[in-house]
Amino acid sequence: MGSAVIPGRQTAAADGEVTVFLIGMRINRLRAVRSWWPVFTAMPRMLKELARDGSIGMLGFRFLLGGPRVLYVVQYWESHEKLFAYAADAGKEHRPAWAAFNRRMREGKGHVGFWHETYVVPAGGHESVYVNMPAFGLGAATGxxxxxxxxxxAAQRLRRG
Structure with missing residues (x-):
């Protein structure tokens, strides 16, 4: 995601279906570093793996703060099938991180929270506009x-399909 401002009105060059995946954590007990630190550090490893290999299907991502103790990532994927395939692949970073996370959650007594949401947006079901902005959001992921x-x-862009 570059920081150069693109002048004028732009829209994401995304055609077809897009899958939006939101995943995050909430630090419920700040002093319980042993509970939340491994969760916090697992995501960058997965994102590095996903960014390195475009065939996996992630188009782009952005880290966001959802409050003083909530961190999350918005990810854009080619399809929900590719997202699910990555999540299930024992040879990739996600599976072992998920198993370790589940062990920690059982032992952690609620010190860290976790959530995710998946949205499958059909072709013609998304629109965007960026005015005098660097590449951002879906536009950063797809151009x-x-x-x-x-x-x-917006109505015209949503009718496309």
Whole structure:
């Protein structure tokens, strides 16, 4: 995700279905570092693996803060099938991290919380606009193009399909 401002009105150059995956953690007890630190450090390893190999299917991601003790990642995927395949692949970073996380959750007495949400957005079911912004969100994941190519209004961009 570059920081160069792209002048004018742009929209994400995403065609077809997009899967949006939100995943995060909440530190319920700050002093219980042994409970939440391994959860916190597992995500960068997975994201590095995903960024290295585009064939896995993740298009892009962004880290966000959801409050003083909540951290999460928005991920954009080519399809939910590729997301689920990655999650189930014993040869990738996710499976062992998930097993270790589940062990820690049982032992951790609620010191760390975890959540995820998956949204499968059909073709024509998403729209975006970025005005004088660097590449951001779905546009950073798929590239951007001038708004006029996909429709000048949000309603026009949503009817595309």
């Amino acid at each position: 951007v193009e001038p708004v006029g190519r996909r429709g000048d209004s």
